[in-house]
Amino acid sequence: MISAPTNLGLRPPAPTSVPGTAKAPEALREAGLYRRFAERGARERGVVLPGRYADDAEPGVLRNQAAIVEHARRLAGRVEAVRADGLAPLVIGGDCSLLVGAGVALRRAPGRYGLVHLDGHTDFRHPGNSDQCASLAGEDLAAAVGLHWPAVADIDGLGPYFDPADTAHAGCRDDDTALAETTALLGTVVTAARIRRQGVPEATRLILDVVDRDGLDGYWLHLDVDILDPSVMPAVDSPDPGGLDAVELADLLAALAPRAIGAQVTVFDPDLDPDGSRARLLADVLVPGLEALGERR
Incomplete structure (x- = not known):
């Protein structure tokens, strides 16, 4: 388990404020997540702290871009160290900009790796389809498959981090x-409505085929x-019905x-969970969901 309490990829929720996702790892610790994973044999491998948040987006440059790139390199190093010990890394974030760090780590490694992107949004805003690029947490999948500015999509010449054909959303x-664009480009796209209509086993089959x-x-x-x-998880940056x-x-x-x-968990915002009930619910989802992470790999 690697804590990565970053909020660098999100827009500010209000002027002069910062996103609350940086508090997520410790809120989930308080909810018992780390203890429950430790009881199942997980090991803690420290914290990769982000740089200072700054609302500094400008044309052609992401908000917190330099800090995101620096954090991605350090997170990649921690993921590599965990994998070198024969373990499956579980990164507890933080916002979706963490995907860039994971991508850098896997591109440095021998072999070719796919991506499963489970998200209420495609996170596919990029310079080719929008002039509003500013926050990597809404653009992470586009960056991961090489469609964003090279500063984040081609760190150290390693992009694209995942081939679109090897990617399932x-x-x-x-x-x-971006539903039409991602459906045309990625290996598969399965909407939440389709999962609910056809069931989890069919969604799993479609994803694993890719x-x-x-x-x-x-x-x-x-x-x-x-x-x-x-209705289940309101403590997120961009809640949308139909999940x-x-x-x-x-x-x-x-x-x-x-x-x-390996896996990562992102975008839980404790600022929107004052009584801790959503953190406890999330722990109840993540422990049975991820306790077998990497066991068959």
Whole structure:
């Protein structure tokens, strides 16, 4: 378990304020997540702290861009160290900009890796489809497959971090603005509505057909908890109706985690969970969902 309490990829929730996702690892610790994983044999491997948050976006430059790149390099090093010890890294974030660090780590490694992107949004805003690029947490999947500015999509000449054909997205809503583009480009896209209509086993089959096939050496599992419906998980940056329920997400994670080489959890915001009830609910999803992470890899 690696704590990565970053909020660098998000826009400020209000003027002069900062996003609360940097508090997520410790809020989840208070909710018992770390203890429960430790009881199942997990080991803690420290914290990768982010740089100072600054609302400094300008044309052609992401908000906190230099700090995001620096953090991605350090997170990549920690992921590499965990994998070198024969362990499956579980990164507890933090916002979705963490995907860049995971991508750098896997591109440095021998082999070819796929990506499972579980998220309530496609996170596919990029300079080719928008003039509003500013916050990497809403643009992480585009960066991961090489469609963003080289400063974040080609760190140290390693981009694209994942081939689009080796990438599966699941969980976006039917009205996602990039649904058509991602469906045409990625290996598969499975909306939340389709998961609910056809069931978790069928969604799992569609995903694994893309990321767990000959020619790939494993896949990284990215989770943005806004894949959950806001009635279940309102403590996120961009809640949208039509998401999964807690049982559906736990079952989906449990089906995907055993063959993943690592995973990350992002976008839970304790500032929006004053009584800690959503942190406890999230722990109840993540423990059964991810306790077998990497066991079959």
